Amino acid sequence: MKYSTNIMLIDDNKIDLFIHQRVIEKFDSMAHTMVFSNAIHAITYLEVLDATKTNCEKDFPQIIFLDINMPEMNGFQFLNEVKNISAIQRNRPQIYLLSSSTLPEDIKMANENVLCTNYINKPLTLEKITNLLALPRPNRKFLKTLKQLP
Amino acid sequence: MIQLTKLKQLSENQDGDLLELLKQNVIFTITDTLGRITYANENFCDLVGYHEHELLGETNGLLKSECDKNPMYRALWKTIKKGKTWNGTLYHSDSSNKNCWLDTTITPILNSKGQVEKYVAIHKDITSEQEEKNSIAEIEFRHNAFIESIPNLVVSISRLGKILSANRGIGNLQADELIGTYVYGYINPIFHDLVRKHIMSVFNGGKPQQFETMDYGVSANKRFLLSQIGPSFGKEGEIISATISTRDITNIRTIKHELRDNDAKYRTIFKSIDVGIIVVADDKGNITEWNKGAELAFGYSEDEIIGCHLTQLISHQFRKASMKELIAAANKLKKSRMQETIEMLGLKKDGKEFPVEFALSKWKKGKNAYFCAMMLDISKSKSLEQKLKNKTRDLELFLYRSAHDLKAPFSSAEGIINLMKQEDISPNITQLTSMLDITLQKGKSMIDNLALAAIISDKNKELQPVDFSNMINNIIDGLSGTINFQFIKFQMKVMVHGELYYNHDLLKSLFQNLIQNAIKFSRPKTDDFQPVVEIEVTSVRGDVQILIKDNGRGISELHLDKIFDLYYRADNEEIPGVGIGLYLVKNIVDDLNGKIEITSEYQQRTCFKIQLPHSTGA
Structure with a gap:
């Protein structure tokens, strides 16, 4: 039996959440989206999921779209908290950091984080999501080969 | 005369011994009635400088004649012609101009008929006595002249104030007219008691006193008089009179008053200045003056610091360097007297340091040079400066x-438009959404460039060694979210030697802008076309050469010379941009003293070539 893809969206901006949700629905109408406007709530959800269900793979998100700039807890703090949850270790979801900012520091930090699959410049578009999901970590791979050049 | 007669008799009696004795000790001549010398003894010959035989028969020059213009000689002759003895002092100047005075007694010798037969002149050399007398007279004369010429009015008075003598007059009165009047007549009545007290105290105690009086002069102007009174003692040591010497000190007093007032005024000003710190030091650097401001600033009281060395006021840390600067400034002062301001850290008594601004000035008093350091506590301005710096950085x-x-709302709007494009909408609306899209893209890139401009405006950044490969990789990573990125093949070649120092932020913006441009203007990937961006960093003759090549849309020759202008955009509505990017690039290259060249072929390729001068950290 094929599960529908669970996608978690975390963003403090409700409009962005709506946009991302719609884009994802366009991409995959079967996808199941979980929407959080607060990173702390999202962590609580993941922890509860991890603690209560032995067989949580069915409900655990395979993909997380995470905003960087959020009040209370930002994207990097979220990544720090979430790495201790055992289900995360087991399932290794693809986590994409989303931000409208092009601050070089943010991009650098995102790429250095082990949990982060890639960095996406907002807004999320059908085009971007197609490219990303069709080629998981394409640019990382490419960059690694690039660095090995003389 | 009787003696002389006896002498004559003795000589006549041939009493040779006695005559000889006389001849040796007395100067004497015998002259006939007509004044011709008939005898001159040896002493006389010595005196006048002639031999006896030369003198005999000649007129006695010493006695002149009865016709001489000098009344003394006329009187002499008159006397002796009458047969009377003449006594007096005769003056003789010999051939060698040697002066001599002779005390002379001329005795006429009468014959038996009672007529004058000859004259015997006995002289005594009194030159030394006479000269002494003359010099005394001269001294006395000078003394009198001196007394008269001294400005002081000197009077001697009795116990009651009666003037016994005076060296000069008062007002219209002559000196001798003063004698007998009372001194109180010439003194302002308000000082009578004071003067009386002093006179009495001198007469009673005998000690000199000094007092000041004030009077009105002829033209009713105030005159200040300083008088000194002292006792004059009699032979027995008793006080016989008092001498008052009075001097007009109006001018001196006025000047003194002004000086004192000025001195007091400036001292008060100097001492009370508490905003400025004024320290005066001698040429060895020892502090001689200290004002209130200095006390407030440094915490030392005047008593504590006077005599200490100037270095005590300078922070330990900077003492050596500061002293060097000070000495340099002081030396400069010697040459040009220019004022030099120095900034340094002052050291308070409690060990705290604070920044001061120093202005040095120098003057000479006698042989000693003095330095005046005017300091300004610039803690406030310094902290304001720091605040301003922080504020600027914050801004x-x-x-x-x-x-x-600001990008966040733009991104959201962009997202909404993208969703709208997916919906079934009328073609009119589609056109509008695409226009809205372009507008939003413009706004976004404008904001991008604003962020870059913020970096560049702050040029005051330190140089750091640059790892080009790492920097370029980071930039490419950072651009991974941009459109077309995933289709592009990047090729990088870095070949530089040694450590190269550049401003990181500037260099980053440079690469970012150029690589971003290359991505933005790439041509779409097809089966037989692969968009490529080549980045090459090499050392060329000490310079760093950066090449950024792409096989994108290229730039038409028409636009090539304008692309670095502000707000210039190649006419291409499809591609977002506001025309700031390359303008920034040009500015950065200029900032780094480099050169930038562009070669391009429309719809084929573009190549930016940048040469940056090599700079090492030192």
Whole structure:
């Protein structure tokens, strides 16, 4: 039996959440989206999921779209908290950091984080999501080969 | 005369011994009635400088004649012609101009008929006595002249104030007219008691006193008089009179008053200045003056610091360097007297340091040079300066951050438009949404460039060694979110030697802008076309050469010379941009003293070639 893809969206901006949700629905109408406007709530959800269900793979998100700039807890703090949850270790979801900012520091930090699959410049578009999901970590791979050049 | 007669008799009696004795000790001549010398003894010959035989028969020059213009000689002759003895002092100047005075007694010798037969002149050399007398007279004359010429009025008075003598007059009165009047007549009545007290005290105690009186002069102007009174003692040591010497000190007093007033005024000003720190030091650097401001600033009281060395006021840390600067400044002062301001750290008594600004000036008093250091506590301005710096940095950071934060709503709007494009909408609306899209893209890139400009405006950044490969990789990573990125093949070649120092932020913006441009203007990937961006960094003759090549849309020759202008955009509505990017690039290259060249072929390729001068950290 094929599960529908669970996608978690975390963003403090409700409009962005709506946009991302719609884009994802366009991409995959079967996808199941979980929407959080607060990173702390999202962590609580993941922890509860991890603690209560032995067989949580069915409900655990395979993909997380995470905003960087959020009040209370930002994207990097979220990544720090979430790495201790055992289900995360087991399932290794693809986590994409989303931000409208092009601050070089943010991009650098995102790429250095082990949990982060890639960095996406907002807004999320059908085009971007197609490219990303069709080629998981394409640019990382490419960059690694690039660095090995003389 | 009787003696002389006896002498004559003795000589006549041939009493040779006695005559000889006389001849040896007395100067004497015998002259006939007509004044011709008939005998001159040896002493006389010595005196006048002639031999006896030369003198005999000649007129006695010493006695002149009865016709001489000098009344003394006329009187002499008159006397002796009458047969009377003449006594007096005769003056003789010999051939060698040697002066001599002779005390002379001329005795006429009468014959038996009672007529004058000859004259015997006995002389005594009194030159030395006479000269002494003359010199005394001269001294006395000078003394009198001196007394008269001294400005002081000197009077001697009795116990009651009666003037016994005076050296000069008062007002219209002559000196001798003063004698007998009372001194009180010439003194302002308000000082009578004072003067009386002093006179009495001199007469009673005998000690000199000094007092000041004030009077009105002829033209009713105030005159100040300083008098000194002292006792004059009699032979027995008793006080016989008092001498008052009075001097007009109006001028001196006025000047003194002004000086004292000025001195007091400036001292008060100097001491009470508490905003400025004024320290005066001698040429060895020892502090001689200290004002209130200095006390407030450094915490030392005047008593504590006077005599200490100037270095005590300078922070330990900077003492050596500061002293060097001070000495240099002082030496400069010697040459040009220019005022030099120095900034240094002052050291308070409690060990705290604070920044001061120093202005040195120098003057000479006698042989000693003095330095005056005027210091200004610039803690406040320094801290304001620091605050201003922080504020500027905050503002720049704010600009940078807000430029980034402003992107969020633009991104949201962009997302909404993308969703709208997916919906079934009328073609009219589609056109509008695409226009809205372009507008939004413009706004976004404008904000991008604002963020970059914020970095560049802050040029005052330190140089750091640059790892080009790492920097370029980071930039490419950072650009991974941009359109077309995933289709492009990047090729990088870095070949530089040694450590190269550049401003990181500037260099980053440079690469970012150029690589971003290359991505933005790439041609779409097809089966037989692969968009490529080549980045090459090499050392060329000490310079660093950066090549950024792409096989994108290229730039038409028409636009090539304008692309670095502000707000210039190649006419291409499809590609977002506001024309700031390359303008920034040009500015950065200029900032780094480099050169930038562009070669391009429309719809084929573009190549930016940048040469940056090599700079090492030192």
